Amino acid sequence: MKDRQWIGKEAAWKDEIIAAVLLLAFAFFINRGIEIKGLYMDDLYLWSCYGEQSFREFVFPLGSTRFRFVYNLAAWLELMLVGSHMSWFVPINILVNVCIAFTVYRFAKRLSGRWIIGFSGGILYLLSRMSYYQISQVWGLMESLALWAAIGILYCLYRYLTEEKPGKSLLPVSVFLYFSVCFIHERYMVLLPLFYAAFLMKKERRKAPWLLVTGVFAAVQALRFFAIGSISPAGTGGTTVAETFSIASAIKFAFSQVFYIFGINAGPEHLSGLSFSGSPAWVRVFVIVADILLLLMTVIFLTVVIKERKERKKRFQVIGLFLLFIALCIGSSSVTIRVETRWVYVSMTAAWLFAAYMCGVAVPKKEAGADLTRPLLYCSLFLLYGILMLPIESFYRGKYENLYYWSSQLRYNSLAEETYGKYQEKLFGKKIYIIGNTYDMSDFTARTFFKTFDKKRTAEGTEVTFIDSINSIGLLTPNMLVLREDPAHNAYQDITDFVRNLKFERIYGCYEDGWLDQKAKARIMAGKEGKIHFKFYYPGVITGLEHIVVTVNGSEQRVIPINASTVTAEFDVPPSQTSEVTFESNFYYDAATEQRGETRLSVVADITAD
Known part of the structure; x- marks a missing residue:
């Protein structure tokens, strides 16, 4: 008997290792071609703050419009690790996303009772086009950590709700995650009602859980007020939610996020990559078929839930928990001036987890050995959905070039390649002349960009000057470089030798x-x-x-x-x-x-x- 248990545990560990390795390989494969070689705008400003501010000022920015010290700490550690190696940001972002995918795999496996469904959930998470920002920007770490913590809260509350004797650490851990996520991104303060809903459904009579989460929420607001002088969350693009909130816009944005969850790009191209109406016919057909599969899954699932009277109450509680989580995340992303696809990622992940739960309910693990027809038919719907999403997500990933910031990232990647990539440390001290400035490079970027490649963070003597043509300069000296813009390819070209x-x-x-x-x-x-x-x-x-x-x-x-x-x-x-x-x-x-x-x-x- 002990030998069988040992063999079972060994097999289980092998499954986990295989899943982790496959998820890791898939993550690097699906994100191939995404690079960060040069920093600009928010990423460059973050790097600048890291170098110019003390640890206390960077991690705990008193008087700022945002107070995200948990994320700031993670960013500080990442920037310290990366140093002057700008190309390391993407691999680090991918590794963090793999950890989240493994969490999704474990959660989905628990919900469904099947390795293949759990693994499919992890793959769908990595495959999603909504990961674009998490991978391609330094600030993507914030979105990743917030999503991870939010899913962690959902996991803890699911176990608290469904287990007769939940572990003593589940609620404290969930509350700790809630406190943390509020200081990763203030948007997730909205998850507070999720705790109260879980307590009500569990008929929690103890005062301690209610007081604990309420006290933490109050502490969050007090810290925010002390740090930034306000409890109102900041909006997008320098706005504030209190000033820009509109009920009509919030409802519109909420519906658009629901469409996103069902694979329909309901936003403009500069936010979604490509609108649904502008997508090829085969993509629209695949999305519709995938949604029909989800509809069939839902109908079968609800039929099973209604028939199983003994478990009906528990099932509806879990349904309520998931739907409330998704609704709260959608609501928190609908109150600002626009909806970016990356904000839908956490709701989308929860939706996939809910689909895994439906698989677990519709075909319980205990019935798999007795009747293979039912689990095969039902689970195949989810697997077929995943197969359909593979070409859909791959297609939309090919449209990242339409995103509002993508062209700028390509330009600064090119600038890094044409300068530091070619000259390495010999670049420092050179006068760099750029013909034209249609890319609208700011003075801050011109002063700071090349410092990121210098271990001393100074790039001493390196200057950027914009000129109208090569006639604006005389003969080239050894300490001069000349670049030209190449708007057709969102790039720069080093034409120093040609001009010389x-x-x-x-x-x-x-x-x-x-x-x-x-x-x-x-x-x-x-x-x-x-x-x-x-x-x-x-x-x-x-x-x-x-x-x-x-x-x-x-x-x-x-x-x-x-x-x-x-x-x-x-x-x-x-x-x-x-x-x-x-x-x-x-x-x-x-x-x-x-x-x-x-x-x-x-x-x-x-x-x-x-």
Whole structure:
């Protein structure tokens, strides 16, 4: 008997390990191609605060519009771990999401009594297009942690409600999670009625649970008032809920979230990726078929619940718990000025968990051995639903480019690739010229962006300047980079070499280290001032007979005597045009150990143009 129990436990652990590994592999596969290489806007501001503020100021921002110290602590730890490795954010976000998916798998497995249903729930969670923000933004960690805590509250209250002798730690843990989630995202303060509903359905006569959760809610409000001077939650885009709330809009947004749960994108493309009406016919058909499967599941489930009189009351209590949880989450996401798909994620996850519960009720585990027809038919509805959602979710994931912030993230990923990705630490100290500014890069971003790649967080000497064209600058020096915008691909292009060669074309006798042969020729483009400056360095012995004949455009000719180790000269040329310049020296550097061209090395020239 003990051997059988040991074998059973070992098999169970193997199942858990297999599920975790498969979920991990699927998470990295489905999110392939999502990258964070450069930070901007809220993510960049968060990074800036982390570096400029003390631990206390960052984690406990008194006087701010939001007080999310639990999330701030997690963000502080993440930023400390990542350091200057910006590309680490996405893998960390994926790993956090895998942990949540494993929680969903375990919860769904408990609800359904079946490994395959639990695993399908975890896969559906990872597959969802609603995970876009959690994976692709640094702030996505906040949404992930809030969702995780909210689902944890639902799990604890479900067990509290359904078990005759629930564990003593279930309620304290759920209350702790509630306190935490309120300081991850204040939206989830709305879950308070869920506790009261569970107490009422459980007929909780003890005062301690009621007082505990009420006291925690009061403590949350007191802390918020002390920290930010208000208990009213902030809204989206710098608004406040109290100022922008509208009953009509809230009802409209609530219905749109219900549609989202049933696979129908009810929002505009910049928030959903692609509206349902704009989706291909096959996608709309697949969504409708998937919803029909859910409808069949629900009808069968309700039929079973109504027939089972002994368990009916308990079943309705659980139904009420799930529906209230979903309704509260929908309500909290409907009171601001818009609905973003990422806010529906927690409601969607709860809906999948409820579907797993329906599987567990409609085909109890104990009946599986006696009658395989019923569980096979019913559970196959949920599995078929998941199969239908695979191409649907994959299709909508391909429309992330339509999201309002996606193009900006692509641009700053490209900026990171074209600068730090190519030059690494050599980038720091360079002057970066960007032709045009149609992307509207802010001064803050220009000052801060490159600091994220520097372990010292300074990128000392690195400057960003926007120019109208390459005519706005003269010849390129080694500490200059030139980029151009590529709006068609939401990218930047490093055109430094092209501009350098265009502005200084070496025909013969001119070398990148500055040396000129006795006979040399180059084409030089002046800047908008129309001036070319020459500084000649001669390291040899000066006799007073050395000179260089400089001819510009075949007409203007000047003899430059080399009567010192450093001699300068300036020529006026047509502005923003290319001039042909030839050099003829009557001397050479006799200590040179090599001859690169047809004539000997003569002098080192530092040439600039304005």
